[in-house]
Amino acid sequence: MTNQLRVIISGGGTGGHIFPAISIANELKLRYPTCEILFVGAEDRMEMQKVPEAGYKIEGLWISGIQRRLTAKNLLFPVKLVKSLWKARDIIKKFQPDVVIGTGGFASGPLLQMANRENIPTLIQEQNSYPGITNKLLAKGANTICTAYPDMERFFPSEKIVLTGNPVRQDLLDVSSKREEALAFFGIDPAKKTVLVLGGSLGARKINQLVEENLKEFAKHDLQLLWQTGSLYFEEYSKYAEKENIQTFAFLKRMDLAYAAADIIISRAGAGTVSELCIVGKPVVFIPSPNVAEDHQTKNAMAVAESDAAIVLSESHLEQGFRSIFFPLVETDEKMKSLARNIKKLEKPFATANIVNEVEKLLKTRR
Numbered sequence: 590m591t592n593q594l595r596v597i598i599s600g601g602g603t604g605g606h607i608f609p610a611i612s613i614a615n616e617l618k619l620r621y622p623t624c625e626i627l628f629v630g631a632e633d634r635m636e637m638q639k640v641p642e643a644g645y646k647i648e649g650l651w652i653s654g655i656q657r658r659l660t661a662k663n664l665l666f667p668v669k670l671v672k673s674l675w676k677a678r679d680i681i682k683k684f685q686p687d688v689v690i691g692t693g694g695f696a697s698g699p700l701l702q703m704a705n706r707e708n709i710p711t712l713i714q715e716q717n718s719y720p721g722i723t724n725k726l727l728a729k730g731a732n733t734i735c736t737a738y739p740d741m742e743r744f745f746p747s748e749k750i751v752l753t754g755n756p757v758r759q760d761l762l763d764v765s766s767k768r769e770e771a772l773a774f775f776g777i778d779p780a781k782k783t784v785l786v787l788g789g790s791l792g793a794r795k796i797n798q799l800v801e802e803n804l805k806e807f808a809k810h811d812l813q814l815l816w817q818t819g820s821l822y823f824e825e826y827s828k829y830a831e832k833e834n835i836q837t838f839a840f841l842k843r844m845d846l847a848y849a850a851a852d853i854i855i856s857r858a859g860a861g862t863v864s865e866l867c868i869v870g871k872p873v874v875f876i877p878s879p880n881v882a883e884d885h886q887t888k889n890a891m892a893v894a895e896s897d898a899a900i901v902l903s904e905s906h907l908e909q910g911f912r913s914i915f916f917p918l919v920e921t922d923e924k925m926k927s928l929a930r931n932i933k934k935l936e937k938p939f940a941t942a943n944i945v946n947e948v949e950k951l952l953k954t955r956r
């Protein structure tokens with residue numbers, strides 16, 4: 590290792606892989622202010638915008654996942670993979686990292702694969718209770734595997750696993766002190782309850798439809814909405830923002846303030862969001878996406894619900910279940926408070942620090 594620490598972090602495709610990567614980078618910068626950090630992502634995905642916004646350099650690989658159907662994209666996959674492996678090797682040779690960290694998503698595949706070949710130590714971070722395909726493939730070559738859920742020995746070699754929790758951005762750690770700032774930022778009425786609606790980093794069509802169908806009910810209960818539609822659906826739903834008490838967002842840049850303003854949250858159950866909601870400590874109604882591998886969002890949400898710390902509604906029960914559960918809940922202060930108290934007990938605020946401790950252990954082996 591040279592004097593100046595050099596780290597490559599690779600992950601992306603969705604916010605669920607990008608934001609953990611950025612949190613780890615921020616913690617590294619805090620401990621090693623002069624360290625050089627390079628991100629590697631997939632050329633046309635969200636990380637190419639979010640990472641520079643967070644102040645880091647990123648290089649893109651021409652890579653995507655394999656679709657389950659036979660498509661033109663699939664036919665291109667082997668070509669993309671070979672080109673990405675070459676580019677990953679060039680990046681590694683040029684940047685000379687001391688350690689490479691992967692947070693999941695397709696770009697981390699070729700990058701960590703090449704790092705393994707060059708004998709550079711690698712650490713992977715798995716956010717979910719059911720691992721993504723890239724991390725499953727990379728586990729064999731990785732030195733350390735940081736997980737957020739117990740019992741991951743089913744998927745990964747047990748001697749490499751360290752249960753750390755999911756990294757959460759530093760600015761989300763103290764939302765309780767930001768209530769006033771948040772109300773002013775969104776210009777909302779402190780006398781009314783605020784419902785924050787989250788569809789995950791890409792937005793959720795089903796949740797948007799649910800909110801649209803219930804707009805009159807929200808108004809009847811005097812609730813104001815901060816509604817993250819996702820950029821794909823923003824045009825369709827932004828028209829409602831002309832109504833009083835409704836604000837729509839393609840993507841919320843100040844999640845800290847959105848969480849701080851909320852009295853209750855309706856949300857998808859992506860692993861990162863679940864970890865953040867435990868730290869935020871507010872009542873949550875989860876509507877897990879049924880369209881993810883092994884139904885892992887339901888497992889993420891159920892892990893919280895088992896401690897009486899959140900309500901879980903499956904998409905197939907929304908029509909019968911949502912109105913009869915959500916609106917009475919908003920009006921039952923005791924239940925709202927107990928959900929908030931219980932979810933807070935599940936927080937893991939030191940996950941990022943623990944992951945960087947593991948990175949440091951790997952660096953020592955290299956010295």
Ligand SMILES: CC(=O)N[C@H]1[C@@H](OP(=O)(O)OP(=O)(O)OC[C@H]2O[C@@H](n3ccc(=O)[nH]c3=O)[C@H](O)[C@@H]2O)O[C@H](CO)[C@@H](O)[C@@H]1O
Nearest residue numbers: 603604605608716789790817840841844859860861862881
């Ligand atoms: C459809 C899909 O494949 N979802 C997966 C994806 O979810 P997704 O990309 O939605 O990821 P998460 O729920 O884990 O994290 C979302 C992140 O985006 C941030 N955020 C979200 C909305 C917004 O407007 N602003 C903002 O900053 C959240 O604060 C959070 O940090 O990755 C997760 C982690 O691997 C998985 O558990 C999910 O199943």
